[in-house]
Amino acid sequence: MRRTRTQVGIVGAGPAGLVLGHLLAREGIDAVILEAKSRAYVEQRQRAGVLEHDVVRLLRDVGLGKRLDAIGMIHDGIHLQFAGERHRLDFRALCGRSVTVYAQTDIVKDVVADRLVRALPLELEVEDVALHDVASAAPHISYRSADGEACELACDVIAGCDGFHGPSRAQIPSALQKTWERAYPYAWLGILADVAPSTDELIYAHHPDGFALHSMRSPRVSRLYLQVAEDESLDAWPDARVWDALDTRFALPGWRLERGPVREKGITAMRSFVSAPMRYGRLFLAGDAAHIVPPTGAKGLNLAIADVVLLAQALVALLRNGDESLVDRYSETCLSRVWACTQFSTWMTSMLHTAPGKDGFGAELQLAQLRQVVSSKAAATALAERYTGIPLPRV
Ligand code: APR
Ligand code: PHB
Numbered sequence: 001m002r003r004t005r006t007q008v009g010i011v012g013a014g015p016a017g018l019v020l021g022h023l024l025a026r027e028g029i030d031a032v033i034l035e036a037k038s039r040a041y042v043e044q045r046q047r048a049g050v051l052e053h054d055v056v057r058l059l060r061d062v063g064l065g066k067r068l069d070a071i072g073m074i075h076d077g078i079h080l081q082f083a084g085e086r087h088r089l090d091f092r093a094l095c096g097r098s099v100t101v102y103a104q105t106d107i108v109k110d111v112v113a114d115r116l117v118r119a120l121p122l123e124l125e126v127e128d129v130a131l132h133d134v135a136s137a138a139p140h141i142s143y144r145s146a147d148g149e150a151c152e153l154a155c156d157v158i159a160g161c162d163g164f165h166g167p168s169r170a171q172i173p174s175a176l177q178k179t180w181e182r183a184y185p186y187a188w189l190g191i192l193a194d195v196a197p198s199t200d201e202l203i204y205a206h207h208p209d210g211f212a213l214h215s216m217r218s219p220r221v222s223r224l225y226l227q228v229a230e231d232e233s234l235d236a237w238p239d240a241r242v243w244d245a246l247d248t249r250f251a252l253p254g255w256r257l258e259r260g261p262v263r264e265k266g267i268t269a270m271r272s273f274v275s276a277p278m279r280y281g282r283l284f285l286a287g288d289a290a291h292i293v294p295p296t297g298a299k300g301l302n303l304a305i306a307d308v309v310l311l312a313q314a315l316v317a318l319l320r321n322g323d324e325s326l327v328d329r330y331s332e333t334c335l336s337r338v339w340a341c342t343q344f345s346t347w348m349t350s351m352l353h354t355a356p357g358k359d360g361f362g363a364e365l366q367l368a369q370l371r372q373v374v375s376s377k378a379a380a381t382a383l384a385e386r387y388t389g390i391p392l393p394r395v
Pocket of ligand 2: 047048049050202213215216223295296297298
């Protein structure tokens with residue numbers, strides 16, 4: 001048995017765990033990150049790609065801005081398309097803020113590279129991770145290392161950054177835990193294509209056939225999504241059918257969607273999920289381990305980073321000064337932002353997607369809502385404020 005000790009044991013090397021480790025290291029707090037998958041897997045998994053205004057500022061402030069500034073694409077607005085017309089929402093004019101298109105995979109690569117250069121502990125391909133005594137002052141994590149050795153990591157606190165399916169959340173006794181869940185009767189089929197985006201800014205399109213989103217990853221790589229049935233099979237969607245459906249849903253006189261080789265194709269289920277509290281004793285949950293939002297509005301990654309900014313501040317106060325005030329407020333502070341983003345994501349989702357079956361009344365309400373967003377400055381500003389993100393504390 002290999003026994004080691006650290007101040008913060010972090011389960012999961014997604015954006016939440018990695019950015020938390022990075023923020024703690026800057027404050028001189030030791031952490032060990034344990035991850036079940038390989039480096040290639042965590043660096044390649046296609047996920048989100050839009051960063052809020054303050055998330056970009058934060059990454060820059062903590063030394064993660066080099067590639068972000070070099071290849072991130074600043075967007076001052078989005079396009080909303082419905083009833084055959086495309087309307088631009090100018091975030092910069094409405095609320096003085098912007099978003100940046102920069103892939104989650106790139107954030108993961110940046111933090112992993114920095115961690116390896118500085119020889120900070122990151123154990124990949126570990127198995128059988130189990131959390132113990134999280135309600136006590138001496139929690140620990142048992143696991144098997146990549147080379148099969150049984151290990152035990154003693155910690156002052158544990159950060160459960162292990163996503164929706166990780167083991168951390170189940171440590172909170174069910175009598176103390178409350179969860180909320182909503183399933184949506186549709187899914188997103190996403191493609192990554194080697195073709196220059198046909199748009200300068202993201203297009204969110206409402207269409208009777210279903211929602212479509214034109215996003216991007218770089219000046220040469222497009223990311224596109226189509227609303228499909230929740231039980232849809234990928235086999236039913238050869239590339240040509242995907243492009244044809246995208247053509248129909250984005251159709252606009254004088255505009256053309258360029259096609260290119262499809263590098264990746266996948267289907268993502270849509271759901272909302274919130275679990276509270278986000279702290280139990282010496283265990284703190286962050287990111288998808290505690291909450292999932294539907295992807296419309298691009299909040300998942302931004303919420304995960306907001307959680308760990310608050311968590312890092314709270315843990316520094318606790319571990320450096322024995323000050324428990326921030327850890328005591330951690331769950332409540334996070335959940336207020338989580339519910340605000342859940343509200344926004346649910347609203348965007350229900351405004352833009354076509355409900356299965358014929359719901360003519362619902363479709364007219366959606367169009368009325370969309371017309372209000374593009375014609376009322378107050379309504380447009382409300383969307384712009386939420387899309388570009390609730391302000392984050394400075395680190
Ligand atoms: N042991 C070790 N690691 C684990 C375990 C386990 N038992 N279970 C899960 N993990 C790892 C996963 O392999 C994954 O790398 O935890 C990590 C969790 O990362 P994410 O799922 O990316 O979650 P998070 O860091 O909270 O980031 C949220 O990801 O899904 C997107 O839209 C979401 O963009 C948001 C972001
Ligand atoms: C993406 O680029 O993956 C993306 C962008 C905006 C969204 C959701 C996903 O609302």
